[in-house]
Amino acid sequence: KAGVTQTPRYLIKTRGQQVTLSCSPISGHRSVSWYQQTPGQGLQFLFEYFSETQRNKGNFPGRFSGRQFSNSRSEMNVSTLELGDSALYLCASSAGQGLIEQFFGPGTRLTVL
C-alpha cells in the first residue's frame, strides 16, 4: 500500500506570493490533517478534513486555508506569504472517524524569501 504523498517536496517563494501544497492520503483513508513544523514552535496543527468537510482548525490566521476533494486528496493554500511561513508542512492521513493511527507524509519544505 502506498504511503502518504506530498507535492512538491520543496518550494521557494517570495513574500507576498501565495502557494498551494498537495497531499494524497493512503488509499481508503478519508481523514487528512495538516501540520506546520518550525524550529521555534515545533509541530502545530493547522486543520483536518474528513469527507470534504473541515472538522477542526488550529490557531492560524485566515491566510491559511485548505480543502479536500471527493477522492480524499487535500490541498492547503497560504496566501500573502510572510517570512515566518517558512516551515516544513506535513500532511497526515487516518482511516476513519476516530483517530487512532495517523500516518505522515514526507512533508513539503517551504522557504519564503
Added chain:
Amino acid sequence: GEDVEQSLFLSVREGDSSVINCTYTDSSSTYLYWYKQEPGAGLQLLTYIFSNMDMKQDQRLTVLLNKKDKHLSLRIADTQTGDSAIYFCAENRGYSTLTFGKGTMLLVSP
C-alpha cells in the same frame, strides 16, 4: 500548562537501553503516541497506547503510561545507531488533533 513536555536531548551507547520521557496535559486524551523523525523526513508512527492501558510492548519498544502523573515513557531496548533521530510524543485531545511535544533528540554512539 498546555504544553506537552519532553527533555530535549538523550545520549546513549549502542546496545544500551534508551528511555525517553514525556509529560502530557489532558487527562481526557484517549490515545498517546510516539513518533520518530529522521533528518529531512516526515514523522514515522512508532507505537501508540490507549489511555486505559499501563503498558504496551512492541518488539524493542516498551511504552509505559502513568495516568495519575500524566507521564508517558518510551523504552528502546538494545539501542542501535539507526535509532538516532528525534522522538516526539503526542496526545490526542479529541477528534483528529494531535498535540506534540518539542521532541527529544536521541544520539546513539558506537
